[in-house]
Amino acid sequence: MNEQTDIKKLTFKDFETDQEVRWCPGCGDYAVLKAVQITLANIGATPENTVFVSGIGCSSRFPYYVETYGFHTIHGRAPAVATGVKLANPDLDVWLVTGDGDGLSIGGNHMLHVLRRNVNMQIMLFNNEIYGLTKGQYSPTSKIGAKTPSTPLGSVDLPLNPCSFALGAGARFVARGIDTALKALPGTLARAKDHRGASFVEIFQNCIVFNDKTFEHFTLKKEAANTQIHVEHGKPMIYGKEKNMGLVFNQEKFVLETAIIGECGVREDDVLVHNETNKTMAQMLVELTAPDFPVVCGVIYCNPEESYDDAVHRQVEKAKENKKADFNALIRQGRIWTVE
């Protein structure tokens, strides 16, 4: 074996492939790709031990653009394929890329189960509230009234909230990010990687062609300080340009409210401190929507449990310890007779 004396530190460029990226100019997917490549460099990922698995959709083209192993599968089924990859080789670092249609419509059931099972992987759900690849039909996250080619008079069905869904499904790690938030996203993704289990990250992604500006009311950079809050474990949930707004808990109504520190007797101490292991708090945080509330980003919930792949392999190893594999003996168990 060759001894590698100086292991070259990889940069984000080392995670680019020779393939031409084929998203529409201005698509939010470009920014997320960059954030992921930066994350991989930051966490010191080894390309050969990293696998990107995706379903079908614009976002699911992702694996072709990352210089690691990659599997572009079929619509909605990536969680199941990724589970198989991880069960076969738990040493691989698996990243799953899916869209709001891929992951919550056709693949909703698989998403439910990969989270429930807690398979050790990072799941990035690119939420653009639209079916991009099929040219703009509404999706299960589109707001009521969305006018699209399939809903010319506006959609009438209630959308779902991906993070609520994930928490409901039993996810042990739930986080949020924004495509253009290149400063915050790599940190959130690195936390997702650190969590040993299924890590669900919803990424608000702008589809410039079919659903432009749908998140603008809270993603616009100059308003961001007032419309977003990036939560951190153990820190009070304070936000705002002046750092004078905070989330407080109204015990009587059992709801979260916003308050201005220094007004109506609200002190800094009254502001809730983020506890990422508290599921009830997480459930409340993910439901907050702009403009009445800041949209909560960062690691909202992280409360690890043994992952499915770890548990499966623990059983396999135990079985190997307890029983000798002897195939000839196996097929001779029970009643046998001999013909001379």
Add this chain to the structure above:
Amino acid sequence: MNAQTNAQGFEELDTVCIRFAGDSGDGMQLTGTQFSVVTALEGSDLATFPDFPAEIRAPVGTTFGVSAFQINFGSVEVSTAGDEPDVLVAMNPAALMVSLAGLRLGGLIIVDEGSFNKRNLDKAGYLENPLEDDSLSDYQVQKLDITKMTLESVKEFGLGKKDALRSKNMWTLGLILWMFGRARKPITDWLEQKFKKLPDVANANIAAINAGHAFGETAETSANLSRYHVGQHTTEESGEYRTVNGNQALAWGLVAGSQLGNIPLLLGTYPITPASALLHTLSGLKEYGVVTFQAEDEIAAVCGAIGASFAGQLGVTSSSGPGIALKTEAIGLAISTELPLVIIDVQRAGPSTGLPTKTEQSDLHQAVWGRNGDAPIVVLATSNPHDCFDVGIEAVRLATKYMTPVMVLSDGYIGNASEPWRIPDINTLDKFSVKYCTDPEGFHPFKRDPETLARVWAKPGTPDCLHRIGGIEKDYDTGHISYEPGNHQKMTDVRAAKIAGVANDIPEQEVSLGTSEGKLAVVGWGSTRGSIHQAVKRAREENIDVSHIHISNIWPLPRNLKNLLNSFDKVIVAEMNKGQMNNLLRAEYLLDGHSLTKVSGQPFKITEILDCIRKQEVEVG
């Protein structure tokens, strides 16, 4: 059954077919299985047919709750579970109602008279008690109050009535063991082992067996009860034997394949009758490195298997018709990405939910043609329980050598039926080495072996062979995405050529009975093997020029098959569907076959095939 009385007062028979029929709760499957085991241990050939209802707990006493187990055993080769039972054991009126039509005229009926009360007769739909009129006059009838005698025999164990009645089947088994001069000990040993922690239950069951046996020995009726002897089947190859059912043998065959190819196996599956037993068996073999994944549905199951194959293991998925339909799109992904995958289809009667516990061979079109796009795969068929082992190994070998999905068609009959099996020694079976690519020189994921046309397999974790694959068409020369029309033509052609080339790697088609040319041939595939074999054997004894050809390689077909079939004046294609193999042979060879089909959920009778042979002989002239 040809009878001759021997010195011990046993009538000597060459074959006997017994059908145990009762309510689902009467334990008929267990009775039949245990009788099969002692029969096998004493060296007779045998074939079984467990025939159970779809309902887990159908209402007691109803005709749709009848569960039956048929065993055909002989001192000669039997190869089917028997056309017409010689003996019917009917534990209640419903069992008699359902099973009587199949019984040989003059056959023996043993009934539990104690269960023929008004309530049970009504439930079975009898207006009159058949034991009291002359409706059974064509048969020999033994009316025994098995209910009462069982209760007496287990009295000392102080069981409640309901529990005590559970031993009815054992009492009956004791009597049948006596009738056929079979040993009780293997069964009483087994009961002691099984109910180690419940000695009262074990003892009650053993007492019931002994009481049934003693009844035969001593009761007044003994004068009317004959005893029969069926000898050993002596032409068997020497070696160690056991009984095995198809699902068990197939599961072991897959593990053997994984051992011989030195590749770990991952089963992704979702429970479905009659395929679940594969999951149950494989989930208990973790020490062989087998991982089982009970997924949320069949789609996730096959996708998990494909993920495992992408990661360098052998992905296996198992189901029955409806589940295979759900897997279809994902199988296309495995075809397009050229990953090994073994798909087991334990067929049931269809369409839709169909008849889950009844057997049929109607997924052949689905297996060979049932996908979007030009999507060829390898399709193999098993034809009896012990053959499942070899087919399991072959599926693993072909999937990994050709980087392709391989579908194995089994069916409910093969899956559940038991047969004697000469146990192989794994050390004497041919090993095959699965190759992974580690060489970056000129690497791209769709670089092919010039001979097999299989693409290289570089598993994640291999440095310098990084690649991305998916279901979009790939460029022939680089493996990158390509929308170029000429390239799609080339890739479609090469995928077809790769599968067609498998024909050079499988055996030529043999004639399983008869000659390689002549007047008539009966072509079959799958579980019809035994019936066709016996029918052709009898027809040949009648001097009809007929041969039996049984196809295991469904796709690609064996390379000599066309010439072989053309060497007969007429080919009968016998199958349990509406003529799917016949269509396939016509499509491939323009063969003008005579299609003999049956879809009643029951296997072919030998006589049904024999009649067809006789008619065709006349027609061909």
